[in-house]
Amino acid sequence: MAVIYSQFHSLESEKQERIINASLKEFARNGYDKASTNEIIKQAGISKGSLFNYFNNKKELYLFLLDYVEKVIKKIYAEVDWNEPDFFTRIRQLGLVKFKIYKKFPHAFNFLKAVSHEDAADVKPAISKLKQDLIASGLEKGYQNIDWSKFREDIDREKMINIINWTMLSFAEQHMNELDSIEDVGREILSESDEYFDILKQCFYKKGEQ
Amino acid sequence: MAVIYSQFHSLESEKQERIINASLKEFARNGYDKASTNEIIKQAGISKGSLFNYFNNKKELYLFLLDYVEKVIKKIYAEVDWNEPDFFTRIRQLGLVKFKIYKKFPHAFNFLKAVSHEDAADVKPAISKLKQDLIASGLEKGYQNIDWSKFREDIDREKMINIINWTMLSFAEQHMNELDSIEDVGREILSESDEYFDILKQCFYKKGEQ
DNA sequence: AATCTTATTGACCAGAGTGGTCATTCTTAT
DNA sequence: ATAAGAATGACCACTCTGGTCAATAAGATT
Numbered sequence: 001m002a003v004i005y006s007q008f009h010s011l012e013s014e015k016q017e018r019i020i021n022a023s024l025k026e027f028a029r030n031g032y033d034k035a036s037t038n039e040i041i042k043q044a045g046i047s048k049g050s051l052f053n054y055f056n057n058k059k060e061l062y063l064f065l066l067d068y069v070e071k072v073i074k075k076i077y078a079e080v081d082w083n084e085p086d087f088f089t090r091i092r093q094l095g096l097v098k099f100k101i102y103k104k105f106p107h108a109f110n111f112l113k114a115v116s117h118e119d120a121a122d123v124k125p126a127i128s129k130l131k132q133d134l135i136a137s138g139l140e141k142g143y144q145n146i147d148w149s150k151f152r153e154d155i156d157r158e159k160m161i162n163i164i165n166w167t168m169l170s171f172a173e174q175h176m177n178e179l180d181s182i183e184d185v186g187r188e189i190l191s192e193s194d195e196y197f198d199i200l201k202q203c204f205y206k207k208g209e210q
Numbered sequence: 211m212a213v214i215y216s217q218f219h220s221l222e223s224e225k226q227e228r229i230i231n232a233s234l235k236e237f238a239r240n241g242y243d244k245a246s247t248n249e250i251i252k253q254a255g256i257s258k259g260s261l262f263n264y265f266n267n268k269k270e271l272y273l274f275l276l277d278y279v280e281k282v283i284k285k286i287y288a289e290v291d292w293n294e295p296d297f298f299t300r301i302r303q304l305g306l307v308k309f310k311i312y313k314k315f316p317h318a319f320n321f322l323k324a325v326s327h328e329d330a331a332d333v334k335p336a337i338s339k340l341k342q343d344l345i346a347s348g349l350e351k352g353y354q355n356i357d358w359s360k361f362r363e364d365i366d367r368e369k370m371i372n373i374i375n376w377t378m379l380s381f382a383e384q385h386m387n388e389l390d391s392i393e394d395v396g397r398e399i400l401s402e403s404d405e406y407f408d409i410l411k412q413c414f415y416k417k418g419e420q
Numbered sequence: 421a422a423t424c425t426t427a428t429t430g431a432c433c434a435g436a437g438t439g440g441t442c443a444t445t446c447t448t449a450t
Numbered sequence: 451a452t453a454a455g456a457a458t459g460a461c462c463a464c465t466c467t468g469g470t471c472a473a474t475a476a477g478a479t480t
Contacts, residue, residue, distance in 0.1 A: 007427090034244065037468060047429045052469060155409055163377050163409065170376035199365055199373065203413035217456095247439060257458045262440060 008054040019044045028110035032120040059122050066130050085147035088197050150209040218264035229254045234317035242330040269332050276340050295357035298407050360419040370414050
């Protein structure tokens with residue numbers, strides 16, 4: 001398993017990233033079947049022959065991406081401090097890590113979203129396995145160690161969490177487009193998202209708490 | 211303009227709907243260029259010849275859909291009482307109307323979403339026109355006549371509105387899939403969405419108000 | 421400089437799918 | 451029985467598909 005894709009891995013990392021991003025983009029947009037290898041090589045700036053040297057065929061390329069993205073996700077989760085007891089601080093942390101990933105692999109999340117809707121017979125088994133692996137590897141620690149005592153008790157907790165998550169996800173989605181412009185724009189967005197956090201704290205924290 | 215598509219319009223309405231839905235679905239999924247007329251006729255259960263009898267070519271079909279969807283939207287907005295002063299009541303109303311549309315044309319909203327990202331040269335001008343028409347026809351009355359006096363004044367109003375909208379949209383999206391199962395499921399979903407409204411009211415209304 | 425090894429290329433392939441046509445068949449009403 | 455209209459799907463030229471491989475280029479070794 002380790003020596004596989006060795007050709008690809010001995011490429012300059014910049015070229016690797018170009019190929020990965022082009023592939024993620026094309027598969028995310030069009031799904032496995034309709035994704036075009038011709039489009040991928042055009043976007044990546046390599047030749048047809050090269051792509052099929054690195055990966056023997058389309059399926060292998062896709063499986064490689066699945067594997068790669070799984071590793072990326074695991075790395076994200078490894079970077080988060082799961083002992084942080086404050087819910088908002090933790091969500092914020094998670095958001096920041098995801099943001100870092102997004103800058104390097106802008107299409108990784110869209111690719112994952114597409115993967116979950118994929119139903120090409122060629123790759124479906126591998127996708128099921130990925131899902132199982134992700135769940136098994138304990139990514140569902142989700143809200144472990146969170147200190148809920150700060151929160152109002154007269155509001156259904158699950159719905160509360162949903163509202164917070166939906167707000168942050170929608171906010172993120174809305175600003176995903178505009179952030180490739182300036183590098184520094186990250187700061188503005190971050191502070192705006194903090195304002196949303198403040199509002200939600202006002203809503204859901206008990207009176208006394210911050 | 212009125213007699214155009216007369217062939218299509220003299221079909222049984224059930225057949226018309228089958229064709230419309232199949233087309234909306236295919237264009238929503240794949241965009242103008244990659245949408246397959248073969249797939250459309252397969253989904254609609256008609257022959258190739260028929261489709262190209264009703265609409266001379268792919269472009270005409272697409273333009274017809276644009277026009278059709280525009281009318282549907284305008285009808286939605288015509289059904290809403292824009293004098294209802296309570297923000298939540300009005301959003302709820304709008305949601306209900308959209309829900310009705312969704313049951314009849316499940317892919318209409320996805321189609322519209324896809325339209326706004328479309329960039330096939332063939333249809334881009336028509337899309338620009340649609341956008342202008344929709345804006346021009348005063349659909350931006352949005353929050354007209356809303357009574358804001360019930361709301362807290364220590365929270366940024368725009369952000370507040372965003373949180374409410376994002377919550378309802380995310381909630382809707384999450385439940386879109388499961389509602390073709392039972393017909394009666396609509397009631398459950400509706401009452402659950404009302405619970406979210408109640409929470410948001412607790413958050414954003416002034417203390418005294420309901 | 422010459423030779424050998426490895427990486428990269430793109431013209432090329434058979435097959436599938438494309439939007440669109442139209443002679444033929446099927447329905448329906450007289 | 452007949453005429454008119456509606457519906458069909460085999461067919462067309464064309465594009466694009468995933469994948470191959472002889473030819474070339476680049477690097478390494480002597």
